[in-house]
Each structure stands twice: as structure tokens, then as C-alpha cells.
Amino acid sequence: MEFLSYLISGISLGSVYAIIALGYTMVYGIAKMLNFAHGDVIMVGGYISFCAISYLGLPGWLALILAMVVCTVLGIVIEGLAYKPLRSAPSLAVLITAIGVSYFLQNTALLIWKAAPKVYPSLIPTTNAQGESNALQLFGGQLSISYISLLTMASCIVIMIALTLFTSKTKMGKAMRACSEDKGAAQLMGINVNATISTTFAIGSALAAIAGVLLCSSYPTLQPTTGSMPGIKAFTAAVFGGIGSIPGAFLGGLLLGVIEAMAKAYISTNLANTIVFAVLIIVLLVKPAGLLGKYVPEKV
């Protein structure tokens, strides 16, 4: 029973990683850049929803929508101001810019919301107004799964399915895949590559906002650096699963969450991150493209 409970907490954490990793992987797939500011968009999403709930008294779902809107706009603005002018610059320049944007967001948050951590009001608090636990009780109460964990896992699955359908069925989604393969050929088809990249950033940032709200609902300490570690973990998850691949990000995120939870439970809390990254290295040694990363040989 203990094992199941660790497994579920791992899957729940992994679901948050997966949602963040989906944003990373989509942006990488299409713009061929690592958007290291992605984690900080999560933090912005956290703060926006925090303010909406705590200061404006909005209900949780409305706060989530507000955070998504703000982060979407933020994502488009970041892309337009910081990355678009560097479209033909060497990839190192873009990478350094992304790190710069990351610090810019963290320090702006520090100016606005100060360094002291905020206690985040969870979307679904652990207990309800009557003092009863907001959790699903299984096996006569031996296994309890909090509703927020269930919501997190469900969101992740819904997002994953929605994105898969979007990229395989819709015209815009297919255009994204075309751009990710060959921007020149995509332009010859009449696809506006800049608009497509902006849309990808918009989707990634909206996902980051959802991840921010879910993450803070489970781990309710919010500070300007909140997004950094989950951002790096999610990046790891994306590489683990095969960067550029949507199912890869999903699988990588879940596995990373489970490995982390198990390592914490059975080996050592302090070593958990070490173990996570050690597993990553081993996987990449065996499968350099990641678990589901595609290697398509080119015909000439």
C-alpha cells in the first residue's frame, strides 16, 4: 500500500513535469531552441493565479484562466521581443538570450512580489470546510489520493490527448510539424513560419500556466525561483523521452516523477535528484535520441 501511495505521488508530480515538458518539447521541435525561460513562465502563472485568488477573490478556475491568458501573452511577447530578432543568429546566442530572459522574469517577480515566499491557496485544499479530507479513499482508507493529485493526472492526460489530436488532425498542427522539419519548404507551401512559431510559444506558455497552478496547488510555497527546478526537471524529462516528441515528453515526465518519488521514498531524499540525473545519463548512453526520440534516416 505504501508503494502504491508513493507511485501515485510520483505520477502526480510526473504529470506536472510532463505538462511543462510538453511546452519545452513543442518549442524545441519547431524553433530548435531551448527556451530556458519556460520554467519562469510557470512561476509567473503561479503568481498571477495567486493574486487572482488572494487579492481579487476570484474562484480557482477563473484564476487559472486568467493565468493562462497572461502567460500566453507573455510567451508571445518574449518570443517576439527576445527570440524573433535572433532567428538567423547562431543557436548559442539564442540560448544565452533565453537564460537572460529567465533571470529577467525572476528578478521582475522579485521586484513585484518580493522574496518572501507566499503560501499558495490550493485549487482544492487538502480538507474541505467541514474538516473532511479532500481525497479519494481506497481499500478502506489505507490508500488516499488527494483530489488535487487526481486533477493533476487527469489534466495531464487531457492535455496530452488534445495536443496529439491538434498536431495530427488540424491544419495548424500539421503546419507546425511541417515547420519543425523544414522551415524553407514550409514557407514554399505558404505557411507563415513566424506566426506558427508564435502560436507554439502561446500554447507552450498556456501549458506552463496550467503547470504553475497545479504545481503550486500541490506544493504551496511560491517564490520567484519556484519555476527553476521544475523547469530544469521538465527539460530533463523532455530529453529523457526524446526532445521534439510529444508522447516522449509525456512518458519522460511521468517516469522522471516516479523515479524521483521512489528514490525519495526508498533510497534517500538528499540523493533523489542525483539518482534522477544518473538515470537520465544511463538512458542517453543507451538511446542517445531519448526513449521515443525519432531518428529518421534521410534519403538522398
Add this chain to the structure above:
Amino acid sequence: MASILKVDDINVYYGSIHAIKGISFEVNEGEIVTLIGANGAGKSTTLNTISGLLHSRTGSVTFMDENLGKIPCHKIVSKGLALVPEGRRVFLQMTVQENLEMGAYTQSGKAIDQDLAHVYELFPRLKERMKQVAGTLSGGEQQMLAMGRALMSHPKLLMLDEPSMGLAPILVEQIFEIIQNLHKEGTTILLVEQNAAAALSVADRGYVLETGKIVTSGSGKELLASPAIKKAYLGG
């Protein structure tokens, strides 16, 4: 015959390298025109400049009386100008059908289905493989897919960049047959080829490029018969 494409004194640079040095030529409606020349003569650069992937520092490219100079690349295809790029550049991780759908990106409505049917009629091999990922196709099939994809946009002028590159002789013959069929259907064609003999035999007119300049022009027959061309490009 009305001129459909007019290229006037274009100069294209790769950094400091002057790749195209004041090229001017015309394509009239209903013609097959070919640009021939050796590697590095500037044939592909010319086509890429017309389609907006590259830009000229001087002169102009006029298509159906409209200057293309200020029009972004992705808007050019909807004007009726399609390029089958060098090396095919099909989307390898997408299916045959999806590649064709991308070709119809600027089109909408029921017409797409009719166009799909038409392309599958032209290239039955593609129909057999419509659900297959393009990366698994042979070189010849990929070339057919690249051509079909370009046709999906209803081009008035179809530009083909080295369609015979790397293909077996029998396939080259097939590709040239298809080019002639498209021409009979009323599509104007601008063909870039290293296979000068094949290109000149189907072309109404041809231009010979050497290191970024046009050195000779004439009808396909004239060029085929010219001793200088024979020596330089037709192997004796």
C-alpha cells in the same frame, strides 16, 4: 505570348560571395523554359530568389505584372507560383497524404479533395502509399511527392529544381513524361537541370548559366544543336 514571369537584372549574394550577377530572362505563358548549367552556376539560387527564399539586391522579379520583391516568401505560393525545391525537401516524418495537404495549405474547401484525386491519378504510386511516412519512400517516389505537393497549390507557373537528380534513367524518363503532361494540361514550367540533354529536348526555350551569368539563350532545338553547348554540357 504574354510574359508570365519576368526576371530583370537580379544580383544575389551569399555574404560577400556574388552568386548571381545581373541575370535577366522571361517565361511566357504556356512555355517550358529551362535553365541549364554546371554545378554552382546559380541555377538553384535563381529559383530560390524568384520564390522569395533568397532576396536580390537589385532589379526585380515580376510575376503576372506584380513585383514580388516586397512580398514575403509564404505569400508567393498563393499568387500561383510553386517551387519543387532541389533535393525534394518533402516532409519526411509526415505521411504522403499530409505532405499533399501541406501543398494545399493556401487552398480551402472541397477543391482540395478534387486536387488530391487528380494528383493520385497522376502518381498512382503515391495513392498506394498515402498513409506511409514520406521518409520511407524511394528517391523517385519522393520526387513524385514533391511534384504532387507543388501541384496542390494550383500553380500557374511550376518551377522544378533538378527533378532528375539521383534518379535511375528509367525514372528520369518518367519524370520528364510527367513534366510534359503537366505542360499539356496548361501549366507553364520553369525547369532547372544538370541533365541538359533531357531538359533541352522538352523545352521550348533555354538559357545557359555560367558562374552567375547567362551566356547563351535560344530555343531548345537550337541549343541542343549548338556545338559549344554539346561540348560543354552534353558530353561531346
